[in-house]
Structure formats: structure tokens, C-alpha cells
Amino acid sequence: MLWLSRRYLEIARTVPELVFALIFVFCFGVGPLAGVLAIGLHTAGALGKLYSEANENIDMRPLDGVKAAGGSWFDQIRYAVVPQVLPNILSYTLLRFEINVRASSIIGYVGAGGLGQEFRTAMSYQEYTDLSALFVIILVTVTVIDRASERLRHRVIGLEARA
Amino acid sequence: MTAAILAFERDFAEQRRRERLTFAIVTLVLVVLFLMTAEASNFFKITQVTLADGSRAERWVLGAGLPRLGEYLAKTIPDLNWATLGSDIAVWFARWRIWAELLLETVLIAFMATVLGVVGGFILSFPAARNLAPNR
Numbered sequence: 001m002l003w004l005s006r007r008y009l010e011i012a013r014t015v016p017e018l019v020f021a022l023i024f025v026f027c028f029g030v031g032p033l034a035g036v037l038a039i040g041l042h043t044a045g046a047l048g049k050l051y052s053e054a055n056e057n058i059d060m061r062p063l064d065g066v067k068a069a070g071g072s073w074f075d076q077i078r079y080a081v082v083p084q085v086l087p088n089i090l091s092y093t094l095l096r097f098e099i100n101v102r103a104s105s106i107i108g109y110v111g112a113g114g115l116g117q118e119f120r121t122a123m124s125y126q127e128y129t130d131l132s133a134l135f136v137i138i139l140v141t142v143t144v145i146d147r148a149s150e151r152l153r154h155r156v157i158g159l160e161a162r163a
Numbered sequence: 164m165t166a167a168i169l170a171f172e173r174d175f176a177e178q179r180r181r182e183r184l185t186f187a188i189v190t191l192v193l194v195v196l197f198l199m200t201a202e203a204s205n206f207f208k209i210t211q212v213t214l215a216d217g218s219r220a221e222r223w224v225l226g227a228g229l230p231r232l233g234e235y236l237a238k239t240i241p242d243l244n245w246a247t248l249g250s251d252i253a254v255w256f257a258r259w260r261i262w263a264e265l266l267l268e269t270v271l272i273a274f275m276a277t278v279l280g281v282v283g284g285f286i287l288s289f290p291a292a293r294n295l296a297p298n299r
Contacts, residue, residue, distance in 0.1 A: 002296035005287045012283075032268055036275045043280025044287070051288030055295055073297050077289050093281055100273035100280075107272075114269035118262060128238040133255055135239075137262060141270065 005048075013045025017103050021112040032113030039103050043096055054088040055081060090156055094149035101145060105138050 020038035028034050062080035071079065108116020115134060122130035201207055208224045241255040256262070289295050 001290045002293065005290040005296075009284075009287055009291055032272050035272045036279065039272065039276035040279030040283070043276055044283030045280075047280050047284030048287045048291060049284075051284050052291040055288055055292035058294075060294060077295070081289065081295065089281075089285070093277065096280065097273060097277045100276050101270060104269045104272040104276065108265075108269070112272075114272050115262065115265045118258070118265060128235075129241040129255055130258070132239040132241060134262070137266060141266060 006052075009045045009048040009052075011045070012041050013049065015042070017042045017107060018110060021107045021110050025111050030111040030113075035104055035107045035112030035114060038107060038112060039100050042103075043100060047092060047096055050092045051085070051089055054085045054092070058084045087156065091153055094153060098142060098145050098149065101142055102138065 017038050020041055021034055024034035024037045028037070058081060062084070063076045066076045066080045104113075105115040105119075108114035108118070109120050111117065115138065118134055119131070121127075122134065205224060209221050210224050210227050211219050212222050212227045214220050241251065243251045243255070290297065
């Protein structure tokens with residue numbers, strides 16, 4: 001079980017998004033669906049590793065408590081593990097969302113939807129000023145998302161401190 | 164007493180000698196690796212360039228190529244003038260309608276992919292954690 005899930009996550013995150021995107025564009029045709037699947041698969045691999053490392057650093061005593069009260073493996077995960085790792089999971093997820101915005105703006109280069117196709121047209125028609133305009137757009141978007149996720153994270157941390 | 168001190172000094176010198184040997188070996192290996200990498204990545208490649216007076220000369224690729232980095236970037240900078248700033252920006256972002264649509268699509272792709280990744284990663288993270296994996 002450990003071996004199987006680890007190898008799966010490794011495969012999912014070692015193969016670059018662009019390769020997945022190429023494969024999925026071949027299967028499902030040009031469009032956002034291929035991009036979503038490609039980035040989603042890669043994200044699952046990367047986040048699975050980070051989450052599982054967060055899981056390995058938890059306090060094991062609550063698990064014993066749930067088990068002593070007659071809880072199953074799922075009960076242990078739900079009531080002893082998840083509450084401990086939730087803040088970590090949230091911050092990793094928000095970081096990953098930011099990375100994915102960048103990834104999905106590149107992935108259009110192979111026809112998987114998003115701004116990347118404009119990059120491709122701009123490069124092949126040598127519209128150099130379009131490139132800088134697109135760069136400005138992506139920079140602004142990533143900055144906005146960064147600020148929003150920081151605010152969200154602080155709100156959640158604030159909730160933790162009050163509770 | 165002096166025997167103990169002498170023994171300590173001898174061991175210390177022995178240890179120092181071993182450490183220096185390790186350091187030398189590691190340094191040698193790193194230098195060899197660096198040279199191999201440099202060779203593989205054409206770091207030391209020689210190329211021909213045309214000088215300002217029209218004559219040809221041989222230069223390292225890095226030295227010949229670095230100025231062209233700025234050349235490419237300079238091409239991407241739009242023609243903005245303070246007097247006609249509004250219309251210049253309008254020209255620069257002439258395709259903004261298409262871009263706005265694609266930007267929305269990009270963010271939505273990222274969002275859906277994150278959701279998919281979180282679901283997959285979350286489920287698999289428990290069997291993949293060494294302390295939580297069932298039936299070990």
C-alpha cells in the first residue's frame with residue numbers, strides 16, 4: 001500500500017506537465033480539458049508528497065486515543081490526523097494554486113487552453129510587444145492571487161488562534 | 164599524563180590528516196564534475212563574432228551571446244510616449260478582449276487542476292505516509 005501509493009505519486013510528479021499535456025491533447029483534442037487533466041495529475045503527485053510529509057510529522061497520541069475508543073482506520077484519519085494537518089494542507093494548496101496559474105499559462109503552448117496559445121502566436125508572428133503585454137498580465141494575476149491567498153491564510157490562522 | 168596528551172595529539176593529527184584527504188578528494192570530484200558539465204553545456208565553446216569595424220574574431224559563446232539577451236528584451240518593450248500614453252497603451256493591449264477571455268480560462272484551468280490535485284493528493288497522502296499506511 002505504502003509502496004504503491006508512493007510510486008504512483010512519484011510517477012505523477014516526475015513527468016512534466018507539458019508531457020502530460022501533449023499526451024492528453026493527443027487523446028482528448030485541443031482544449032482546456034487536456035490542460036486541466038495534465039496539471040491536475042502533476043499537482044496530485046506534488047501535493048501528495050507534501051501532504052504525506054506533513055502527515056509524517058504529526059503527534060501520534062490522538063490516533064491512539066481514537067483507536068482506544070474503538071475507531072477504525074478512517075476514524076483515526078478523520079478525527080486525529082486531518083485536524084492536525086489542515087493548516088499545512090491549506091498553505092501548500094494555495095502555493096500550488098499560484099504555481100498552477102503560471103503552469104496553465106504555459107501549457108496553452110501545446111494547445112491545452114489558456115493564455116499560452118497567445119504566447120505562441122505572438123512568438124511565431126514576432127509580435128514582441130505582445131509578449132511583454134502578456135507578461136504584465138500574468139505578473140499582475142499572480143500578484144493578485146498571492147495577496148488574496150495570504151489574506152485567506154492569515155484569516156484561517158487567526159481562527160485557529162481564537163479557537 | 165603526558166602519555167595521554169601525546170596519544171590525543173597523535174589521534175588529533177591523524178583525524179586532521181583524514182579530513183584533509185577527504186576534502187581534497189571531494190574537491191577534485193566536484194571540479195571534474197564541473198568541467199564535465201561545462202563541456203556538455205558548451206560553456207567553453209568558441210564562436211565567431213563580427214566586430215564593430217567589420218572584422219571577424221573568436222569569442223566564448225557566453226561573451227558573444229550575453230549582449231543579445233538585452234537585444235531580445237528591448238524588442239519586447241512597447242513604444243510608449245508620455246504625451247500619447249493613453250492611445251499607446253491601447254495599441255499595446257489591442258488584443259485585450261481575447262486576452263481577458265483567455266486569462267479567465269487560464270485561471271479556471273488552474274483552479275480545476277488544483278481541485279483535482281488536492282483530491283488526489285489528499286486521498287493518497289495517508290497511505291503514502293510511513294506512520295499511517297495501513298497493513299504494514
